[in-house]
Amino acid sequence: MNFINSIKLLLPALIPSWNFFDVIASSPRIQFSLLKSENTPIQEWHEFRPRPMHLSFIQMLKRMLWNPGWNESLFLVSCAERIMGDSTQQLIQHSENEILKRIKKDLLQTESEFNVSDITYLQFRLIFVHRQGTELQKEVTFISRIQPLSMDNDYES
Amino acid sequence: MSLELAIRLTEVLMGFSFIQQSIEHLTLFTHERRLFLIRIILSLLLIIGFQTAWTLLLLLLLSLAILHRFQGPYNGGADRMSLLILSCLTLVHFAPSLRWQEVAFGYLVIQLILSYFISGWVKVINPDWRNGQALRDVFQFSAYPVSESLRQWSKSPRLLLSMSWGVILFELLFPFSLLSSTSLTFALVITASFHFSNACLFGLNHFFWIWITAYPSILWFQQRIFESLN
Numbered sequence: 001m002n003f004i005n006s007i008k009l010l011l012p013a014l015i016p017s018w019n020f021f022d023v024i025a026s027s028p029r030i031q032f033s034l035l036k037s038e039n040t041p042i043q044e045w046h047e048f049r050p051r052p053m054h055l056s057f058i059q060m061l062k063r064m065l066w067n068p069g070w071n072e073s074l075f076l077v078s079c080a081e082r083i084m085g086d087s088t089q090q091l092i093q094h095s096e097n098e099i100l101k102r103i104k105k106d107l108l109q110t111e112s113e114f115n116v117s118d119i120t121y122l123q124f125r126l127i128f129v130h131r132q133g134t135e136l137q138k139e140v141t142f143i144s145r146i147q148p149l150s151m152d153n154d155y156e157s
Numbered sequence: 158m159s160l161e162l163a164i165r166l167t168e169v170l171m172g173f174s175f176i177q178q179s180i181e182h183l184t185l186f187t188h189e190r191r192l193f194l195i196r197i198i199l200s201l202l203l204i205i206g207f208q209t210a211w212t213l214l215l216l217l218l219l220s221l222a223i224l225h226r227f228q229g230p231y232n233g234g235a236d237r238m239s240l241l242i243l244s245c246l247t248l249v250h251f252a253p254s255l256r257w258q259e260v261a262f263g264y265l266v267i268q269l270i271l272s273y274f275i276s277g278w279v280k281v282i283n284p285d286w287r288n289g290q291a292l293r294d295v296f297q298f299s300a301y302p303v304s305e306s307l308r309q310w311s312k313s314p315r316l317l318l319s320m321s322w323g324v325i326l327f328e329l330l331f332p333f334s335l336l337s338s339t340s341l342t343f344a345l346v347i348t349a350s351f352h353f354s355n356a357c358l359f360g361l362n363h364f365f366w367i368w369i370t371a372y373p374s375i376l377w378f379q380q381r382i383f384e385s386l387n
Contacts (some may be wrong), residue, residue, distance in 0.1 A: 006221040009229055013240035018272045020234060022279035024294035055304040060357040063303075068181035070303065070360040075231050077300045082229075094228045105186070129298045136298055 026130035026139075028080035032103050034114060035121040038146050045125065046114075048103055049073055076102060080126050083142050099124055100147045107149065122149045163377035164249055164262065165206075168213075170370040171242055172204035175216070178232075178239070178363055192223055210250035217247050235363035241268055242370055259381070266378040269371045270332050273348065277328025286325060289318030301359035327351070341379050345372055 031045040049069070063070065079095035087095070103124060107114060126142040158166075175196055182193035196219055202212045220240055223231070230236030248261035280286040285294070296302055297311035310317065327347055334344030349372075352365040 002225065003221070006225045009224040010221060010240060010244075013230070013237040014244055016234075016237050016241065016268060016272070018234075018268075018275040019279045020276045021291065021295065022283060024285070024291050024299060027299045029300075051302070052304050054306045057357070060303070063360060064353075064356055064362045064365065065177060066181065067360055067362045068184050071181055071232055071363065072185065074233070074300070074360070075227070078229070078233060091228055098227075101186075131294055131298065 026128040028077055028084070029127045029129060030076060030080060030099060030103070030124055031127060032122060032124040034119040034149070035123065035146065036119060038121055042123070048124070049106070072102060083126065084128065096144050100144060104147070104149060120149055122147045158373060158377045158380055160259065160262065160377055160381070163373040164246065166373040167242065167370060168206075168209065168246060169204050170373070171239075171246065172200040174366040174370050175200040175239070177366055189226070192219065192226060195219060196223075210247075213243065213247040213250055217243055232363050235361065235367050238272070238364075238367045238371070241265065242367070262374055263378060265371060266374045269375055272368075273328045273331035277325050277331070280321070280325045281329060286321055289314055289321045292317040292321045303358065303360045307358060324351070335375075335379050335382065338379060341375065345375070
């Protein structure tokens with residue numbers, strides 16, 4: 001573990017800025033595509049973890065104690081912002097890996113609507129949504145590397 | 158509230174808050190599971206008061222490893238507040254005298270007050286917050302609303318304008334709540350309700366539990382200030 005790096009990461013917690021929601025910046029969306037080979041042209045982009053249409057108050061109350069999926073999604077928002085922010089190449093790589101790993105986990109571990117048996121590769125892209133005047137604008141800002149979708153040691157990392 | 162009681166309450170609340178955060182990670186990846194399982198065990202030791210100073214120090218070292226794992230906080234502000242409380246409590250236990258214990262615990266209180274006041278300040282100087290546009294943007298296109306139906310709130314500009322000013326005013330006025338124990342209790346009920354709303358609407362449940370963890374410190378601080386003035 002790089003101890004100095006961790007101390008650097010700790011400093012913003014000891015001297016916080018507390019400027020929550022000072023400006024409402026562009027907001028990232030993650031979309032992924034499944035490919036049969038590295039050279040297959042992309043057919044379709046799917047939104048990663050689309051939010052439900054409605055949540056009841058009881059469901060909201062349950063999420064006060066148990067909310068792992070949503071908190072993981074918020075972490076991925078941070079990863080997307082790091083990729084597009086003023087980050088080092090190492091941090092961009094880390095964020096890209098985290099997003100790929102968690103899309104893969106969802107596809108392979110949960111009951112996915114996608115039949116992944118004949119799919120071998122995965123790619124994601126970031127779309128940033130922002131308001132220009134009264135209109136919402138969407139902009140593709142990043143396309144990831146193509147990642148093999150095999151059940152490998154990723155679950156150990 | 159005595160310093161001793163406030164510190165103990167903060168330790169217990171932080172222990173429960175850390176367990177709540179950590180349990181959520183047990184469904185994820187193996188390496189994460191290991192880190193957060195250790196965090197749960199240390200949090201349980203903290204709650205029962207076993208070797209508190211060393212338990213806090215180990216929790217702080219583990220937090221550095223977790224920061225390294227995610228290359229920063231996993232859940233932004235909630236993780237930063239967790240680290241701040243943990244650091245202040247660790248300093249309290251290793252402080253050489255009562256005065257330095259008060260300084261370390263008082264620093265947490267100052268940051269708690271600033272967490273509201275600065276948040277209010279950055280909003281009031283932003284015209285988009287003053288006219289309600291910023292909150293409309295939050296509901297319309299930010300990543301936070303937990304359901305699509307909540308996005309419809311962006312079509313209620315009067316409601317959002319009132320909510321914007323409600324948030325700005327209570328955040329800016331929060332430091333004045335220290336004037337009496339009654340006003341402070343009232344303010345803490347309001348702020349807890351605010352965090353509860355954020356947890357329901359934006360899924361920020363970690364914020365709710367960790368900010369409440371810091372409340373015993375400000376209850377002690379308010380009493381301590383008035384004692385020293387009399």
